Amino acid sequence: MNAVRTERIGSTLLITIDRPETRNAVNAAVATGLAAALDELESDASLRVGVLTGAGGTFSAGMDLKAALAGESPGVPGRGFGGVTEAHVTKPLIAAVEGWAMGGGFELALACDLIVAAGAAQFGLPEVKRGLIAAGGGVIRLPRRVPHHLAMEFLLTGEPVDGRRAAELGLVNRVTEAGEAAAVAIRLAERLASNAPLALAAVKKIVHATDGMPEADAFALQRDQMRALMASADVREGMTAFAERRAPQWTGQ
Ligand code: COA
Numbered sequence: 591m592n593a594v595r596t597e598r599i600g601s602t603l604l605i606t607i608d609r610p611e612t613r614n615a616v617n618a619a620v621a622t623g624l625a626a627a628l629d630e631l632e633s634d635a636s637l638r639v640g641v642l643t644g645a646g647g648t649f650s651a652g653m654d655l656k657a658a659l660a661g662e663s664p665g666v667p668g669r670g671f672g673g674v675t676e677a678h679v680t681k682p683l684i685a686a687v688e689g690w691a692m693g694g695g696f697e698l699a700l701a702c703d704l705i706v707a708a709g710a711a712q713f714g715l716p717e718v719k720r721g722l723i724a725a726g727g728g729v730i731r732l733p734r735r736v737p738h739h740l741a742m743e744f745l746l747t748g749e750p751v752d753g754r755r756a757a758e759l760g761l762v763n764r765v766t767e768a769g770e771a772a773a774v775a776i777r778l779a780e781r782l783a784s785n786a787p788l789a790l791a792a793v794k795k796i797v798h799a800t801d802g803m804p805e806a807d808a809f810a811l812q813r814d815q816m817r818a819l820m821a822s823a824d825v826r827e828g829m830t831a832f833a834e835r836r837a838p839q840w841t842g843q
Contacts, residue, residue, distance in 0.1 A: 594623025595645075596630055601638040602779040603631045604772065610646025615654035616664045616672045616694050624698075625666045625673030631681055638783035638790075640679070641775045642702060643686040644695075647768075649711065652693025655720065655829045664694065671726030675701045676805075680791040682782050686775035687711045688768065692750065697726035700735065703794065706764045706775040707753035713761065714750025721828025721838065725816050734802060735761060 597604045605627040607614040614620070624642075631640045644650050653664045653671070670676025671694050685691075685699035687707040696713050699705050707713075715724040715732070723729055724745060733741040736759050743749075756762045766774045782790065798805075819825055823843040831838035 592623060593617070593619035594627055596627045598637070599776055600780065601636060601783045602776055603627065603634075603637045603640045604776065605631075605640055605642045606645050607643070607650055608645040610644075610648065612654060613648045613651035613690055613692075614644040614646070614695070615651045615657070616698075617654040617657040618662045618664065620654075621664055621666050621671070621673040623673075625669055625677070628669075628674065628677055628679055632679065635787075637681070638787055639681060639779035640683045641686050641772065641779050642674075642683060642698060643772045643775070644688070646689075648689030649685070649687040649691040650695030650698060651690050652695045652697070652716075653726075655832050659826075659829050659833060665726075670701075672698050674698050675727040677701075680794060681787070682779070682790055682794065684775045684779055684782075686771040687713070687753065687762075688771050690750075693717055693724065693728075694726045697724060697728050697731075700727050700731045704763045704775075704778065705756075705761060706766060706771050706778060707756060707762045708768045708771050709752065709754045709765050710768055711753035711756070711771070712750040713753070713756045714748060715744050716748040716750075718746065719748045719828070719838075720832055721819075721822070721824040721826075723816070723819065730805060 593609055595606045595608050607620055631637050665671050666673035675697055683702040684704045685702040691699050691713045715728045717724045753765055757765045764774050823841055827838050
């Protein structure tokens with residue numbers, strides 16, 4: 591079974607991460623599947639907007655910690671985490687979030703241009719609980735989307751907020767009833783798709799290129815930090831503790 595499914599609905603490409611038994615955790619198969627889905631969206635002129643969602647009532651629990659422990663990469667070279675977070679997508683992307691958008695799941699949503707979420711959805715960056723940082727855009731993008739102290743609370747506590755609170759913070763465009771996020775996102779996509787594709791692409795390009803510090807510089811700096819972090823004992827401990835369902839024992843090494 592494919593880890594990522596695509597479905598054409600008019601000019602919208604509905605992209606679904608389909609590993610509900612892992613809460614749609616992102617392993618290498620999901621990352622390559624999402625990259626292929628974005629290629630499908632970009633290469634077909636009849637497709638105007640992408641909607642990214644997850645199967646089984648959950649968006650994504652982020653990096654597949656067990657696959658990562660086994661040495662699997664959740665990223666695609668040049669395209670970032672999940673094949674999405676550093677990808678250059680010229681067409682609008684809408685995240686349709688039900689259930690959990692944790693860690694890399696939240697970061698996939700932050701990589702989208704609009705976010706539709708069920709009120710009971712949960713958005714959080716628990717990386718620090720695992721000895722990691724939110725390196726798929728969380729540390730870089732979230733402080734650009736919400737005020738400093740709120741971003742720091744997400745990043746330093748690792749605690750989630752629900753979809754209603756995320757909307758209050760300005761992170762969510764539409765709050766829906768449970769089970770309605772994808773349908774509302776598809777309707778929103780149809781509205782976007784009625785506008786001029788080149789104009790939409792121009793808006794995206796300008797907004798991204800003028801957004802404070804160039805992200806490529808920020809990501810490059812972060813990569814050096816991540817290299818050292820990934821060599822630490824505590825990162826293995828954090829991921830191992832999660833996989834073994836126990837509290838981590840930090841050594842600071
Ligand atoms: N990586 C690998 N497996 C994961 C996973 C992840 N990120 N998130 C969930 N799973 C697996 C669980 O290990 C479990 O598998 P098992 O039944 O074989 O033990 C299954 O998915 C269901 O998860 P469970 O925790 O029982 O579901 P829940 O609905 O009670 O909780 C979450 C959902 C998302 C809150 C919880 O799974 C979680 O905290 N996941 C980790 C989030 C995270 O830390 N992401 C990465 C940050 S670096």
